[in-house]
Amino acid sequence: MRKARILGGVIVAALGAYGLTVYAQDKHPSDEFIQYCAKCHGEDGKAQTARGKQLKARDFTDQEFQSDESDADLIESVTKGKDDMPPFGKKLSKEQIESLVKNDVRGFAKKK
Numbered sequence: 001m002r003k004a005r006i007l008g009g010v011i012v013a014a015l016g017a018y019g020l021t022v023y024a025q026d027k028h029p030s031d032e033f034i035q036y037c038a039k040c041h042g043e044d045g046k047a048q049t050a051r052g053k054q055l056k057a058r059d060f061t062d063q064e065f066q067s068d069e070s071d072a073d074l075i076e077s078v079t080k081g082k083d084d085m086p087p088f089g090k091k092l093s094k095e096q097i098e099s100l101v102k103n104d105v106r107g108f109a110k111k112k
């Protein structure tokens with residue numbers, strides 16, 4: 001009986017870990033956004049942090065901003081920097097930057 005309970009516990013734990021992994025992949029904003037970008041752009045993308053206000057970072061929930069800029073433009077800005085926006089081309093991979101723009105930055109627009 002004890003073995004069965006331990007096994008049950010292991011299965012529950014494994015399912016839990018799997019669920020968490022799937023959840024983390026779909027999470028918005030992503031851990032990378034929180035780690036590298038939220039200081040200025042804020043976890044809500046509105047740039048209402050102290051640094052964001054000081055540097056006048058972009059509000060990613062602004063529809064005009066979202067429709068004015070192409071993915072390629074934004075990827076270039078994140079890679080090479082733009083005015084007070086620091087370049088991330090050396091810190092992050094191309095795939096990471098692409099994901100940050102397509103999932104994180106664009107993700108803020110979809111929410112109404």
Ligand code: HEC
Pocket residue numbers: 033036037038039040041051055056057058069073074075077078082083084085086088100101105
């Ligand atoms: C030190 C503060 C700071 C950090 C950290 C930061 N940004 Fe920015 N970001 C800015 C500022 C300031 C601007 C406005 C630049 C401008 O419009 O000239 C900006 C603008 C942008 C833009 C718009 C660029 C454009 O072409 O209009 C994007 C996209 C962006 N940031 C994404 C990110 C991502 C993704 C990260 C994390 C990898 C990040 N930023 C981290 C300050 C920051």
